[in-house]
Amino acid sequence: MKQWITRQDGLEKLELVDTPEPSDLDDGDVLVKINCVSLNYRDTEVCSGTFGFHPSADRKDEPIVPCSDICGTVIKVSRNSAYQKGDRVMAIFKQSHLTGQMKEQDFESLLGAPLPGCLTQYRVFPSAGLVKVPQYLTDEEASTLPVAAVTAWMALNTFQPLGSPLKGRGKVVLIQGTGGVSVSALQMAHALQLTTIVTSSSDEKLKRAQQLGATYAINYKKNPDWHEAVLEMTDGKGADVVLECGGADTLAKSFKCVAFGGQISCVGYVSGKDASSQMNTNVLALSRNVTLKGIVCGPKDRFEEMLQLYQETEVHPVIDRTFEFLEAKTALRYLAEGGHMGKVVVKVA
Ligand SMILES: NC(=O)c1ccc[n+]([C@@H]2O[C@H](COP(=O)([O-])OP(=O)(O)OC[C@H]3O[C@@H](n4cnc5c(N)ncnc54)[C@H](OP(=O)(O)O)[C@@H]3O)[C@@H](O)[C@H]2O)c1
Numbered sequence: 270m271k272q273w274i275t276r277q278d279g280l281e282k283l284e285l286v287d288t289p290e291p292s293d294l295d296d297g298d299v300l301v302k303i304n305c306v307s308l309n310y311r312d313t314e315v316c317s318g319t320f321g322f323h324p325s326a327d328r329k330d331e332p333i334v335p336c337s338d339i340c341g342t343v344i345k346v347s348r349n350s351a352y353q354k355g356d357r358v359m360a361i362f363k364q365s366h367l368t369g370q371m372k373e374q375d376f377e378s379l380l381g382a383p384l385p386g387c388l389t390q391y392r393v394f395p396s397a398g399l400v401k402v403p404q405y406l407t408d409e410e411a412s413t414l415p416v417a418a419v420t421a422w423m424a425l426n427t428f429q430p431l432g433s434p435l436k437g438r439g440k441v442v443l444i445q446g447t448g449g450v451s452v453s454a455l456q457m458a459h460a461l462q463l464t465t466i467v468t469s470s471s472d473e474k475l476k477r478a479q480q481l482g483a484t485y486a487i488n489y490k491k492n493p494d495w496h497e498a499v500l501e502m503t504d505g506k507g508a509d510v511v512l513e514c515g516g517a518d519t520l521a522k523s524f525k526c527v528a529f530g531g532q533i534s535c536v537g538y539v540s541g542k543d544a545s546s547q548m549n550t551n552v553l554a555l556s557r558n559v560t561l562k563g564i565v566c567g568p569k570d571r572f573e574e575m576l577q578l579y580q581e582t583e584v585h586p587v588i589d590r591t592f593e594f595l596e597a598k599t600a601l602r603y604l605a606e607g608g609h610m611g612k613v614v615v616k617v618a
């Protein structure tokens with residue numbers, strides 16, 4: 270079989286290699302034929318060697334298969350497997366994180382560094398590391414959910430009890446950008462009837478966001494004081510939840526437009542990692558009684574909780590573009606350039 274490997278030394282050095290198809294299954298394992306892989310910003314960082322916010326990702330001695338998010342079909346089962354041949358499955362990003370708050374050792378179980386990833390034709394998974402695909406979703410659509418959508422779900426619901434997601438027009442969610450996580454957040458927030466404010470560098474993308482249900486839209490390039498626009502749109506109250514994707518350029522402004530007692534869900538850092546020069550976090554957090562929460566995707570049971578909403582509302586994830594398996598390098602480059610809206614998918618089978 271074929272798989273892509275990286276030595277975490279640059280996207281351009283990603284290499285397609287031949288390797289034996291896996292044949293040994295431990296008790297509970299299944300062999301999955303990978304149908305589609307969706308790409309995340311993190312995958313580009315792993316290939317470039319710049320993902321490094323935890324020591325588990327810093328082992329660069331051996332080449333590794335990148336990427337985490339799949340939809341595949343079970344083609345071989347072992348004793349005590351929870352799946353049958355023919356089942357369509359998605360893999361959970363943190364293979365050991367099944368419920369509750371994340372523990373530090375869960376960092377050891379991330380697919381696509383430090384664990385071998387999924388940009389490959391076949392891969393063995395333990396049953397516990399998989400969830401079933403809702404029937405209405407295509408393989409491409411399902412492959413987009415494990416990281417982007419689950420992260421968005423947790424950004425909204427991390428403090429909500431399981432089974433009781435945030436709901437209703439009275440709650441305002443600020444969503445930064447129109448990448449994979451943000452568009453998933455918009456779609457689920459719309460399905461939950463939350464009020465949404467989306468920011469983007471592109472009027473075109475904002476128009477699309479409004480078609481997807483965004484209540485308000487702000488171009489953050491044309492309006493660098495977007496935090497003030499958020500306050501105006503909410504009659505001075507601010508956003509109850511901020512999906513913080515920007516990092517260095519956005520965090521200080523997020524503090525200025527989060528509601529009193531609100532939550533900033535720190536998800537990413539697409540504009541840079543160091544926001545410290547612009548802000549005094551302790552004073553900002555205190556003065557508006559803000560909760561700042563780091564989100565690292567979510568556990569399996571919250572993924573399944575999210576799938577219930579998808580099932581009930583038949584949300585179709587937004588796919589920007591699909592590439593062939595042999596074009597995986599081009600696909601990762603395309604994602605890294607940032608022109609997309611929603612998810613970029615590589616078709617493997
Ligand atoms: N914590 C987690 O578990 C987790 C999971 C997934 C992703 N992430 C992180 O979350 C971030 C987004 O991931 P992704 O996969 O959605 O990335 P993506 O698909 O590459 O999207 C990135 C988007 O960020 C927007 N952006 C760039 N600079 C911005 C700024 N200054 N202010 C506001 N938006 C800005 C752009 O939107 P426009 O083109 O509309 O301007 C761009 O499309 C990344 O940092 C990623 O590492 C974290």
